[in-house]
Amino acid sequence: MINFLKVSVFSLLMVGAFWGFSNFGIPQIKPADPPGEAKIDLSNMTMEKFIALGADLFENKGDCALCHTGRRAPKLNKVAANADKAMKDPAYKGTAKTVEEYLRESMLKPSLYVVPGFGKKGTNDTESPMPDIMGAKVGFNEIEVLAAIAYIQDLSGSEITVQIPKPGAAPKAPEASKAGDCKK
Ligand code: HEC
Structure with missing residues (x-):
């Protein structure tokens, strides 16, 4: 009887250990959202939630936090x-007039202005x-770009000038979509 109990307790411990391992030990891989298909509910959207969306995109889908650590x-x-x-710097090649336009331009056409010291190696910051x-x-997509701008404006303590898009405004497909690359 004692042996039977010992075996039972041992089995339970083993099962428990495996259960724990499979739930917590192995990182759960969740598939990334396909570009442009993330559904964003704009019907009760507040600026606070829009900024939180930007923060989430910054950490997750955009992987922005990977690079933007300061190094x-x-x-x-x-x-x-x-x-x-930056907009007054002689090296500035863009056309932005406001902070919002500057942020959008920095993220869609990054080479129009390269923060000194952060250019690709050997390109002399061009x-x-x-x-x-x-x-x-x-x-x-366009909504996600706006959310990222709102998040960065908030993060940097600047006035938030972004307008939350109206519900039903169809997100524009990314300009360089994957399909485009195959057709060439
Ligand atoms: C591969 C690394 C990398 C990733 C990923 C990345 N960035 Fe950057 N980013 C840079 C570097 C390097 C610069 C500075 C050079 C420049 O001015 O373009 C920069 C510049 C910027 C600037 C302009 C900064 C300034 O002072 O003018 C903004 C805004 C920005 N990134 C936002 C983002 C956002 C939002 C994402 C995620 C969607 C992102 N970045 C992802 C490397 C990265």
Whole structure:
């Protein structure tokens, strides 16, 4: 009887250990949202929720946090204040007039202005390693771009000028969609 109990307790412990291992030990891999297909509910959207959406995109879908730690890419907590300086820099090749336009331009055409010291190696800060966030790699749609801008404006303590899009406004497909690449 004692042996039977010992075996039972042992089995229970083993089962428990495996259960625990399979639930917590192995990282759960969840498939990434296909670009442009994430459904965003704009009907009760508040600016607070829109900024939180931007923060989530920054950490997850956009993988922005991977680079923007301050070493590989600048931290973005002062970018709004820096934008005014950047737009007056002789090296600036863009057309933005406002912080919001500057942020959009920085993320869609990153090489128009490269933050000094952060260019691709050997390009003398003329080419940015930053991906076009509507391109196939990141795949943000228009709503997601706006949410990212709102998040960065909030993060950098700047005035939030982004307008939350109206419900029903169809998200534009990313410009460089994956399908486009195959047809060429
Ligand atoms: C592969 C690394 C990498 C990833 C991923 C990345 N960035 Fe960047 N980003 C950079 C680098 C390097 C710069 C600085 C060079 C430049 O000015 O383009 C930059 C610049 C920027 C700037 C302009 C900063 C300034 O002061 O002008 C913004 C805004 C920005 N990134 C936002 C984002 C967002 C949002 C994402 C995610 C969707 C993202 N980045 C993903 C590397 C990256």
